[in-house]
Amino acid sequence: MIEARGDAPIDAAAGARATRAAAWRFVLQRASAAVLAVCVVVHLASIIVAIRGGLSAEAIVARMHANPAWPAFYAVFVVAVAIHAPLGLRAIADEWLGLRGKVTDIALGLVALLLLAGGLYAVASLAG
Amino acid sequence: MRRSDFRAREHSGWWAFLVHRVSGIVLALFLPVHFFVLSQALSRPTRLNDFLAWTRAPGVKLAETLLVLALAAHLAGGVRLLFVEFVGWRANWQKSALAIAAAAALAYALLFALNG
Numbered sequence: 001m002i003e004a005r006g007d008a009p010i011d012a013a014a015g016a017r018a019t020r021a022a023a024w025r026f027v028l029q030r031a032s033a034a035v036l037a038v039c040v041v042v043h044l045a046s047i048i049v050a051i052r053g054g055l056s057a058e059a060i061v062a063r064m065h066a067n068p069a070w071p072a073f074y075a076v077f078v079v080a081v082a083i084h085a086p087l088g089l090r091a092i093a094d095e096w097l098g099l100r101g102k103v104t105d106i107a108l109g110l111v112a113l114l115l116l117a118g119g120l121y122a123v124a125s126l127a128g
Numbered sequence: 129m130r131r132s133d134f135r136a137r138e139h140s141g142w143w144a145f146l147v148h149r150v151s152g153i154v155l156a157l158f159l160p161v162h163f164f165v166l167s168q169a170l171s172r173p174t175r176l177n178d179f180l181a182w183t184r185a186p187g188v189k190l191a192e193t194l195l196v197l198a199l200a201a202h203l204a205g206g207v208r209l210l211f212v213e214f215v216g217w218r219a220n221w222q223k224s225a226l227a228i229a230a231a232a233a234l235a236y237a238l239l240f241a242l243n244g
Contacts, residue, residue, distance in 0.1 A: 030210065030213065030214075033206050033209075033210060034210060036203075036206070037203060037206060037207055037210070040199060040202075040203045041203070043199075044196075044199065044200060044203070044236060047196070047240065048239065048240065048243055051240075051243055052243065055180050056177055056180060057168075057169045057170075057173035057174075057176040057177050057180070058173065060166070060169050060176075061169050061170060061173075081159065085152075085155070085156045085159065088152045088156070089152075089153075089156055092149060092152070092153065111156075114160065115159060115160070115163075118159075118160055118163040118164065118167075119159070119163050121163070121167055122162075122163040122164075122166040122167040125166065125167040125168070125169060125170050125171065126166060126167075126169050126170065128170060
């Protein structure tokens with residue numbers, strides 16, 4: 001059911017679009033969460049191993065070069081985070097700050113792009 | 129802000145919600161910094177190594193441990209949520225699931241703190 005907020009009239013087509021968008025957000029948030037659950041377990045384990053081996057710029061770069069699976073893994077990690085974090089922030093902006101609507105969605109889209117670009121740039125910097 | 133009945137806060141599920149939300153905000157704020165610092169590994173390795181040396185100071189190590197706790201808590205709480213949504217709700221399992229999630233997150237943070 002579409003919840004009408006304020007005085008904005010909601011027509012049936014717009015309502016159906018909003019419902020579809022909400023369903024997609026739900027699916028994307030849970031699918032990215034499932035991917036992240038695996039990624040974070042691997043990340044937490046590798047943090048312990050990395051600290052034991054002595055954490056340095058050279059050690060981080062060497063680890064990323066040791067196996068091409070590492071950059072691929074971190075690229076998947078970044079994509080999942082870039083989907084998951086803005087959707088989580090969207091719920092918080094709505095429920096705690098009362099921020100919703102097009103401007104909020106555009107701002108959160110920019111957050112997604114920032115995380116995606118920044119994360120992939122970091123992975124490329126380490127693997128390059 | 130939507131205000132809920134204060135009696136809800138006597139429920140352990142409300143605290144799980146708050147931990148999940150606050151840890152999520154902390155992680156979202158940390159990520160851009162994390163990416164920026166890591167992107168300097170090849171271009172400015174000395175600067176990254178100076179930064180890594182700084183993270184061994186006790187105060188910074190404590191903040192880092194809290195950050196790791198936030199990640200572990202968000203993971204454990206998130207897995208619990210996925211379980212509730214896709215496997216099923218069992219009222220008499222909820223407190224145990226919360227306790228396991230909290231214990232796993234705290235155990236990992238302790239391992240991290242004592243490891244370095």
